[in-house]
């Protein structure tokens with residue numbers, strides 16, 4: 407066998423497998439992709455172009471450009487009540503994707519476990535496994551808005567469990583947590599002395615209440631690795647800039663891996679990110695307002711046609727139940743694609759117990775969403 411057992415065991419991404427089907431089909435409305443339909447704000451792109459014209463084409467410090475680390479630390483202090491030392495406690499990464507991988511490799515010894523609420527972002531299980539760890543999935547359901555409970559954590563924690571990997575607002579459910587709910591989770595996390603890898607990439611896209619970073623709760627900062635980045639709220643997926651903040655020993659360990667495997671994030675992306683933090687607040691607010699308008703429309707419309715859907719508190723995904731169709735999510739998604747040319751993602755991509763649900767991204771125009779709902783309704787009626 408030429409491939410390592412660890413990699414061989416890994417299932418290919420369910421999203422990719424499904425979207426291979428979509429390739430080559432015409433007139434498909436795709437609500438499948440997990441990225442903004444907006445392009446990066448012009449002044450951010452302009453700064454990237456200008457930086458190239460000025461000849462900024464080199465490596466940067468392994469930790470990332472000091473200007474960017476300073477800007478991130480200042481932003482987090484002002485807007486998130488988080489206080490991190492830009493020299494020792496902030497690392498610029500190639501998206502949150504790299505930061506997730508580094509965090510797992512930095513903390514896990516072979517066989518150690520990480521709690522992962524499910525449904526979860528497609529990479530969470532694999533990054534734990536690739537680091538030699540074992541993901542322990544905690545199933546959440548529509549009945550309680552897909553929220554993991556302190557009782558679930560309490561029951562699953564114990565021997566060999568080192569951490570919980572929590573993403574909120576959540577991809578694919580849009581679920582987020584109020585401060586009170588996070589405090590209840592934090593109590594049991596502290597009781598079991600767990601680390602938290604807190605993926606808060608969609609924090610800016612929280613609609614109904616203020617986002618609370620896990621690290622701001624009493625007694626939590628020293629056990630949280632806070633992950634964030636520019637991909638979603640700044641519409642900068644292609645720039646590949648994320649960051650990890652946390653206690654110096656953990657960020658230092660992550661930096662060690664990063665300097666050998668990645669060296670640094672691209673200087674063009676880092677230059678653009680500095681500009682985004684300086685000047686893109688209005689752009690972010692405008693995109694958020696539009697996502698919120700679409701959120702209200704799509705959730706109302708899905709419930710109207712019989713696909714029960716909870717109101718997501720954040721991100722840009724709806725996660726309706728397709729139970730009334732009588733099909734599992736994979737069949738529903740394939741048939742809907744073939745018959746009505748609407749692409750969405752079967753829930754199975756996000757966890758084993760999710761075959762009653764599909765993920766619909768509302769990072770697509772209002773008109774597309776309207777047309778998609780009409781086509782889904784037609785599909786359901788013709789069954």
Ligand SMILES: Cc1ncc(COP(=O)(O)O)c(C=O)c1O
Pocket residue numbers: 440500501502503504527573576577605607635636637643646647648
């Ligand atoms: C929850 C979550 N975390 C991390 C990522 C990776 O984002 P990036 O590497 O672009 O920062 C995504 C992308 O879809 C995501 O949804």
